Amino acid sequence: MDFKYDVIVIGAGHAGCEAAAAAANLGSKTCLITMDMNKIGQMSCNPAIGGIAKGQIVREIDALGGYMGLITDQTAIQFRILNRSKGPAMWSPRAQCDRNKFIWAWREILENTPNLHIWQDTVKEILVENGEVTGLTTLWDVTFHAKTIILTAGTFLNGLMHVGKTKLAGGRMAEPASYQLTESIAKHGIKYDRMKTGTPVRIDGRSVNYDLMETQDGECDFHKFSYMDTNVRHLKQLQCWTCFTNEEVHQILRDGLPDSPLYNGQIQSIGPRYCPSIETKIVTFPEKIQHQLFLEPEGETTQELYLNGFSSSLPLHIQIAALRKVPAFKDLIIYRPGYAIEYDFFDPTQLKHTLESKIIKNLFFAGQVNGTTGYEEAGGQGIIAGINAHINCHGGEPFTLKRDEAYIGVLIDDLVTKGVDEPYRMFTSRAEYRILLRQDDADIRLTEKAWKIGLVKEDRYTLLKNKKEAIDRIISFTKSYSIKPNLINEALEKLGTTPLKQGCKLIDLINRPQITIENIAEHVSAFKRELDKITERREEIIEAAEIQIKYQGYIERERIIADKLARLESIKIKGRFDYNSLQSLSTEARQKLIKIDPETIAQASRIPGVSPSDINVLLVLCGR
The missing domain is CATH 1.10.10.1800 (tRNA uridine 5-carboxymethylaminomethyl modification enzyme MnmG/GidA)
Incomplete structure (x- = not known):
């Protein structure tokens, strides 16, 4: 086997799959390296795609020629449009998927994509010469040479799982963590830190009293994720269910807090504010007497159910005791407990808008390694990284999306401009131009752009x-x-x-x-x-x-407003100023501008700590 490639992608999660497929479909000789070929495109947490703002991202991935939307339509067991009571800017598609069929649909696509090879192994070191990536080595002591590398390692970098006081190394339940890779990157001056996320118990459906829950049906109209002319429903469509916690549940959880890794000092890293654990909910909202739970099927035929809303790292016996106080779960049997996981991520302000590192040339980062959370955010980053890795190999203008062109553009600009201090999740409120970024018109916004670079056929x-x-x-x-x-x-x-x-x-x-x-x-x-x-x-x-x-x-x-602000996007300032010498700027602005080194005035205006008066100073200097 020839171990020389244009593009190597490390990790076959949602970012890695989209990145590898995009690079290969554009014509780059590509290799996707994964620890386990049977877990390609694995949905580590909820077996669902889309949701508020996330569904818009999936439609954008599809409009660009990616695969997440097609595979979701193929493997969906329930589909809904959320926020129908609001205007179309807020409508967000969401689908419950068959977890295992989703994996195999991705694998079938990747294994039959021209220019794309898959290698099962674990990467231990990135090879860098003169500030430029040249290849990597694996645990099997295989050396790969590459023009570009895309890191999409998810939660696997030095991953550590927590259930009560029990700690276990791993990137996901029953899957090993990746060691040495973070350190091999950090030694070149790239900063990293730790984040935390979590997942709920998985329930045996035979132990649930469904009569004590409200049903949540899907929709069977024409809506779907892909803009391609495909059949809408392939699999049997299933129900979801809802119920609520109660004060008895909360009391057991409160009594267990001293054994919670989140509250006894065992976990130091920051978790997602917008998808909190059940422990965090009862502490943050002590006045609430109940919290809604959603019981969702993991597949078309399995008894395994996902309990959305009950993410936890409490000891196993506390999780079970608390849940059995919910009437529908009084006879509860579970497949495995919920757990928290800590992992390494890299400061995304060290990236260009193409997702290439500013420090190591031709090294790209996409997905949770950039501090995001969610399959959709990962997939959106993956396709942009894959496109630009190919461009770095074969020439062409960098491919980026603006904030008024795509939620993916908002996502990446937020990451590289503002950085993250908690796992980043996309919301419609993060976009200034929601009316322009609707789920119905992502193809009109983006498909021609992807056509021009050859990704759309x-x-x-x-x-x-x-x-x-x-x-x-x-x-x-x-x-x-x-x-x-x-x-x-x-x-x-x-x-x-x-x-x-x-x-x-x-x-x-x-x-x-x-x-x-x-x-x-x-x-x-x-x-x-x-x-x-x-x-x-x-x-x-x-x-x-x-x-x-x-x-x-x-x-x-909204288009008029966007066009006005676009004028600031045209004023390039990268490399024009020695910010340290500009005493008319605030101290914080100087520090932030030096750190981010923005491309344009518009990007500078979005940096936290850079005030409107600082921007006016830069505009005056540009005028000179």
Whole structure:
């Protein structure tokens, strides 16, 4: 075997899989190194993809030619759109998946991707010469040579698991940790630290009293993750269930806090604020008498269930005793306890927006090693790292996404500009331009960009063109078609909206909250004939057109704001200033600007500690 590659990816989690697939599909000779080929794309915690803001990221990965959305659709056992009661900027797809089928779907894709090899082994050292990565060595004493390397090691770097006072080395339950690799990187001046995350118990479904829980059904309409023209549902669709903790549960947990690694000093690292353990919930919210729990299936046929909302590292007997005070779990039997895990991550402010290290040339970082949490955040970083690793090998302009172009752009800019002091999780509130970054239009925003670099193929690009043409035809028709009161007023009254006093364009009616494209088309035969011309992806196209019509004013206003701020993105400042000598800047600003070394004025303005007055100083100096 020839151990020389353009791109080597370390780790086959969600970041690693997307990175390896992207680099290989672009034409780089690629190798994916994983400890266990049977755990490729493993969902270490919840067997679900998407959710608030995370679902938008998955649609963006798909729009760029990645695979997370396709595999999720293929292996989903429940699909829902969250936040339907809010505007379309907040709609977020989420799917429960069959954990094992998800793994094998990823493996089937990767094993059949041209230019991509898989090697099962553990990396122990990165090889660097003259500040540039040249290869790596493994525990089997195999040396690989590479032009670029992408590190996507997840929670495996010096991973340490906790259940009560019991500590066990590992990157996941029953899987070994990775040693020496962190140190081989840190010796070159790259800073690292420790983070913590956790996971709940896994429950034997035969021990649950489902009659004492509320059911949570999925949706079976046209919505899915991938923009490709694929079948919506492959597997049997299953229910989830909800229930609540109670004061008896909380008392057992409170009594057990002295044995909690989080509260007895055993764990020093910082955990995720937005996905806290049950111990953290009862301490942070002592006034709450109950916390909601979600019981979710792990697969189409298994009895194994995931208890969302009960992440814990308390001793096993306390976890079980507390849960048995929930009526539905009074006869509880579990497969394994919840546990916390500590692991190494690297300060992401040491990265460029391409996710290449500023310190070691051609070394990229993606996923939890950058301080993020979540499969979706990892996958988004992975595809960007894979694209740019390929570009570093074969030439081309760096591929980055701006904050008004993608949630992935927000994610990466937040990481490299602000850094992290806790595991980073994406929320819609982190994006200034939520109306521009909707889940319905990620293909319109991003697919052409990926087409231009060769990652998106002809079939996907043709689907995009057809969709855009169909949307444009619908909107154009509504703008030009006039409605007369005597022909539509009876229908308007039936639809619960005010009759017309004079004629108007069809688009003005669709802008009414009671009116949709579909319900008005039933009363406007010419419009119905126009819609009937759409024979493929009809519901998706009509929904996209309706969102553009109803929210056009908001979309245009947000685009104007984004374009104004984009002018600051065009003012390049990297390498222009000796910040230490600029005494007109605040001390904190000088320190932060030296550390981050921003590319543009806009990036500098997003650095915590750099004030508007500091930005004005830089703008004045740029003017000179």
